[in-house]
Amino acid sequence: MLDTLKARIYQGKQFIKDIENAPMREQFRGFPVLKKGIDTSVCEGICPTGALNLNPLSIDMGKCTFCGACERACKAIDLTNGYKLASTSREKLIVTPETTYEDYLKSAVEVKKEIVKMFGKSLKLRQVSAGGCNGCEMELNACSNVNFDMGRFGIDFVASPRHADGIVITGPISENMAYALEDCYKSVPAPKLVILCGACAISGGVFQDSEHINREFLDKYPIDLYIPGCPVHPLTFINAILSYIKDKK
Numbered sequence: 001m002l003d004t005l006k007a008r009i010y011q012g013k014q015f016i017k018d019i020e021n022a023p024m025r026e027q028f029r030g031f032p033v034l035k036k037g038i039d040t041s042v043c044e045g046i047c048p049t050g051a052l053n054l055n056p057l058s059i060d061m062g063k064c065t066f067c068g069a070c071e072r073a074c075k076a077i078d079l080t081n082g083y084k085l086a087s088t089s090r091e092k093l094i095v096t097p098e099t100t101y102e103d104y105l106k107s108a109v110e111v112k113k114e115i116v117k118m119f120g121k122s123l124k125l126r127q128v129s130a131g132g133c134n135g136c137e138m139e140l141n142a143c144s145n146v147n148f149d150m151g152r153f154g155i156d157f158v159a160s161p162r163h164a165d166g167i168v169i170t171g172p173i174s175e176n177m178a179y180a181l182e183d184c185y186k187s188v189p190a191p192k193l194v195i196l197c198g199a200c201a202i203s204g205g206v207f208q209d210s211e212h213i214n215r216e217f218l219d220k221y222p223i224d225l226y227i228p229g230c231p232v233h234p235l236t237f238i239n240a241i242l243s244y245i246k247d248k249k
């Protein structure tokens, strides 16, 4: 008993106290800041997912794997360590030289009163890995560890869709997972949320041209939240959910 207490005192509090303002390491590749007037022709054909458009200059965070190739090649592109990347609008994920991180944070997530009222205190999510590489899935696991401790905000992953308020999709939705995904969605009681997590889920990512994916689900059902990344960092995920279900006003 004494040894346990000693260990607890020695370890201290391991969770990140202020998760909404948690520092991120400098090397993290996050929100892109684009500069006008610099020759970007060196980036021609460099982007593996077609996220980078050179004329006019823009980066689609829904397609971006944050690989850093364009940043290394060209001074017009700076992948900052801004990790709050989520949006309720697919269009807003497209960043142009006019988009500042401050403006993006203010407008990217549209907070709806009914969502805050319904899910603000408790949100249970079922995760569906629909053909991903396991990168996003591992980071989602990390959201519940002692460090990020997502459960303290009432947000948890649950084992059954029948106990869930929504689904979190990772992966590009492979043909083999298309039926299972829809089945899972139908098993979640209404009202329910659909959250796309990672470049694969949002756009197909590096698998977008594969003939073995089937993304019809996304045309059939409304999407509530898009969370970019490859993989999605736990701070990105937790802050995305908090920004959607908590009204800060």
Ligand code: SF4
Pocket: 046, 047, 048, 049, 050, 051, 052, 059, 063, 064, 065, 066, 067, 068, 069, 070, 071
């Ligand atoms: S960081 Fe994103 S936009 Fe740049 S090359 Fe990689 S995937 Fe393309």
Ligand code: SF4
Pocket: 132, 133, 134, 135, 136, 137, 170, 171, 172, 197, 198, 199, 200, 201, 205, 206, 229, 230, 231, 232
């Ligand atoms: S977005 Fe990237 S990390 Fe996530 S499943 Fe796809 S390839 Fe893996």
